[in-house]
Amino acid sequence: MTIQNDPLLSVENLSVSFDGFKAVDDLSFQLEKGEIRVIIGPNGAGKTTVLDLICGRTKATSGSIQFEGRELTRLKEYDIVRAGVGRKFQTPSVYEDLTVFENLEISYPSGRSVFEALFFRRNKEIIDRIKEISEMIFLDNQLDRKAADLSHGQKQWLEIGMLLIQDPALLMLDEPVAGMTVSERVRTAELLQRIIQSRSVLVIEHDMGFVEKIAHRVTVLHQGRIISDGSMEHVKNDPKVVEVYLGH
Amino acid sequence: MLSLQNRKDILFLSILAAILLIVLPMGLDAFRLNLIGKYLTYAFVTIGLVACWGDSGILSLGQGIFFGLGGYCMAMFLKLQASTLEATKNQSTPGIPDFMDWNQITALPWFWKPFHSLSFSLIAMMVIPAVLAVVIGAAMFKRRVGGTYFAIITQAIASVLTILIVGQQGYIGGVNGITDLRTLDGWDIRTDHAKYILYYAGVVLLLACLLLLRFVRKSKLGRILRAMRDQEDRVRFSGYNVANFKIFIFALAAAMAGIGGALFTLEVGFMSPTFVGIVPSIEMVIYCAVGGRNSLVGAVYGTLLVNWARTSFSESFPEIWTFAMGGLFIAIVLFLPGGLASLYQNYIDPYVCRILKGNGRQTSHTVDKAI
Numbered sequence: 001m002t003i004q005n006d007p008l009l010s011v012e013n014l015s016v017s018f019d020g021f022k023a024v025d026d027l028s029f030q031l032e033k034g035e036i037r038v039i040i041g042p043n044g045a046g047k048t049t050v051l052d053l054i055c056g057r058t059k060a061t062s063g064s065i066q067f068e069g070r071e072l073t074r075l076k077e078y079d080i081v082r083a084g085v086g087r088k089f090q091t092p093s094v095y096e097d098l099t100v101f102e103n104l105e106i107s108y109p110s111g112r113s114v115f116e117a118l119f120f121r122r123n124k125e126i127i128d129r130i131k132e133i134s135e136m137i138f139l140d141n142q143l144d145r146k147a148a149d150l151s152h153g154q155k156q157w158l159e160i161g162m163l164l165i166q167d168p169a170l171l172m173l174d175e176p177v178a179g180m181t182v183s184e185r186v187r188t189a190e191l192l193q194r195i196i197q198s199r200s201v202l203v204i205e206h207d208m209g210f211v212e213k214i215a216h217r218v219t220v221l222h223q224g225r226i227i228s229d230g231s232m233e234h235v236k237n238d239p240k241v242v243e244v245y246l247g248h
Numbered sequence: 249m250l251s252l253q254n255r256k257d258i259l260f261l262s263i264l265a266a267i268l269l270i271v272l273p274m275g276l277d278a279f280r281l282n283l284i285g286k287y288l289t290y291a292f293v294t295i296g297l298v299a300c301w302g303d304s305g306i307l308s309l310g311q312g313i314f315f316g317l318g319g320y321c322m323a324m325f326l327k328l329q330a331s332t333l334e335a336t337k338n339q340s341t342p343g344i345p346d347f348m349d350w351n352q353i354t355a356l357p358w359f360w361k362p363f364h365s366l367s368f369s370l371i372a373m374m375v376i377p378a379v380l381a382v383v384i385g386a387a388m389f390k391r392r393v394g395g396t397y398f399a400i401i402t403q404a405i406a407s408v409l410t411i412l413i414v415g416q417q418g419y420i421g422g423v424n425g426i427t428d429l430r431t432l433d434g435w436d437i438r439t440d441h442a443k444y445i446l447y448y449a450g451v452v453l454l455l456a457c458l459l460l461l462r463f464v465r466k467s468k469l470g471r472i473l474r475a476m477r478d479q480e481d482r483v484r485f486s487g488y489n490v491a492n493f494k495i496f497i498f499a500l501a502a503a504m505a506g507i508g509g510a511l512f513t514l515e516v517g518f519m520s521p522t523f524v525g526i527v528p529s530i531e532m533v534i535y536c537a538v539g540g541r542n543s544l545v546g547a548v549y550g551t552l553l554v555n556w557a558r559t560s561f562s563e564s565f566p567e568i569w570t571f572a573m574g575g576l577f578i579a580i581v582l583f584l585p586g587g588l589a590s591l592y593q594n595y596i597d598p599y600v601c602r603i604l605k606g607n608g609r610q611t612s613h614t615v616d617k618a619i
């Protein structure tokens with residue numbers, strides 16, 4: 001075996017149809033370690049569906065998804081998470097009834113079985129880790145607040161923090177800056193730059209300014225297919241992309 | 249120093265214990281106290297509903313199944329105790345329960361035999377409901393059946409179980425149930441003295457179940473359940489096998505309902521299919537809603553109040569009680585979704601907090617669930 005840099009994630013000929021409608025159509029792409037990839041495309045292009053397929057929320061009609069040499073299409077959702085895939089939803093999904101601390105604690109990767117959870121005890125390691133993450137997501141002085149009381153942007157950060165605490169090798173973010181103020185977007189871009197050191201990130205985003213700031217490579221999706229792929233510069237000037245997406 | 253919430257929990261439990269163990273026994277005659285004891289057996293179901301429905305969003309409209317199974321386990325044991333050769337010597341087959349003899353059954357069916365043993369029966373009254381809950385839960389939750397569909401299916405199962413029992417006149421007493429129960433290991437359960445003892449035993453068991461549920465709700469598991477209720481997918485995609493957590497809490501509630509049913513049989517002296525089906529199951533949910541589906545002690549008070557109201561009402565106007573209860577449920581759902589507990593929370597809790605505040609500093613990072 002030669003030592004080569006295998007991609008972290010390799011999607012091949014992936015398709016899914018809902019009642020005959022092909023939401024994702026024969027999609028193939030690869031994601032390198034340490035790469036920030038942004039998927040853009042018009043509404044209904046199938047971007048969210050791609051993330052759903054990778055994390056197991058939707059079952060593929062055909063095709064394969066290899067992650068660190070494992071076939072994800074055959075794994076259960078929680079096994080995909082445990083394998084190192086973290087996913088943020090398009091609408092902020094945090095536990096409103098719990099504090100920021102508790103939100104992060106539930107996401108901490110221990111005590112995941114019923115009986116471990118029943119007899120789970122907080123230890124210093126866990127508390128320290130929660131504090132560390134809460135600093136990264138700008139919520140270190142909000143730990144005792146109920147998540148319901150956070151602003152929309154803070155909820156987005158909290159959900160990113162809930163993924164970070166699991167230390168996933170692949171982080172998938174569905175429109176992480178949607179609904180954020182300009183200054184929150186800037187901080188989120190910094191946050192993403194900081195957290196990619198040891199992982200790959202797959203981001204869906206509509207905000208072109210934000211995409212330009214973070215993307216290593218951009219993939220444009222339209223009607224379930226890739227119509228363009230490459231650097232931001234390349235994609236921006238691709239006439240097909242301008243026609244279906246950027247021109248609007 | 250205990251946290252404020254812990255001090256409140258101690259206060260609430262002490263008040264409840266004082267009411268049930270001291271005030272009511274002093275103020276009521278044996279007959280009324282036995283009625284309260286009967287109501288309290290329903291409270292075993294309603295506190296389970298707080299954990300299932302209030303905390304976890306799993307609305308079961310079939311808790312009567314588990315209450316009934318617990319009750320039948322106890323009734324079968326007591327019936328065998330009452331069917332001694334001596335007591336049944338006039339039957340064509342002495343030594344088997346009377347209703348079997350009336351239905352031309354000549355030998356004790358195999359599934360009755362283990363109920364000769366008290367310890368088997370005591371274990372069975374919790375384990376059989378819990379096992380059935382695990383089976384139902386595994387079939388439903390693993391397939392992601394939830395919400396209204398789950399509620400309807402539990403109703404269907406309750407209805408099937410009732411029909412099954414009613415149809416098996418010879419094997420489990422049919423529509424009449426299992427009646428004429430007398431002694432528990434030689435101890436006559438029909439005397440006033442026995443009723444007092446059973447009442448106290450029921451209260452102590454109920455308090456123990458409350459403490460157990462308090463432990464569960466305060467654990468990380470309890471927080472996961474509440475997280476799951478609001479954002480099931482987020483929990484699933486945080487690496488948890490969501491179905492297992494639901495099965496666990498559903499089975500725990502079922503086991504508690506079974507204990508309640510067994511106590512019911514002891515206190516009332518019989519068990520019949522009327523306590524298994526759809527109507528009692530829905531009534532249990534109403535008790536829980538009235539008391540407050542997010543409060544364990546609230547659910548106990550709700551159970552006591554609605555049943556007390558039922559008894560007083562239906563003594564004078566039996567025909568309107570059903571409507572009154574339906575109206576009460578609708579009113580609670582519309583105007584007071586948190587039940588009586590939310591009245592407490594809004595109007596009384598601020599004072600209680602002020603009184604208890606003292607110097608307890610809270611650094612727990614936790615929204616503690618009140619008991």
Ligand SMILES: Nc1ncnc2c1ncn2[C@@H]1O[C@H](COP(=O)(O)OP(=O)(O)OP(=O)(O)O)[C@@H](O)[C@H]1O
Nearest residue numbers: 018023041042043044045046047048049050058090
């Ligand atoms: N579970 C499903 N069942 C049926 N149709 C679905 C399902 N999920 C997605 N679709 C359809 O697939 C198409 C792609 O949806 P998807 O949510 O992936 O789009 P998107 O690119 O994320 O759009 P947006 O930018 O609006 O978030 C849409 O037409 C949607 O209606």
Ligand SMILES: [Mg+2]
Nearest residue numbers: 047048049090
């Ligand atoms: Mg989308």
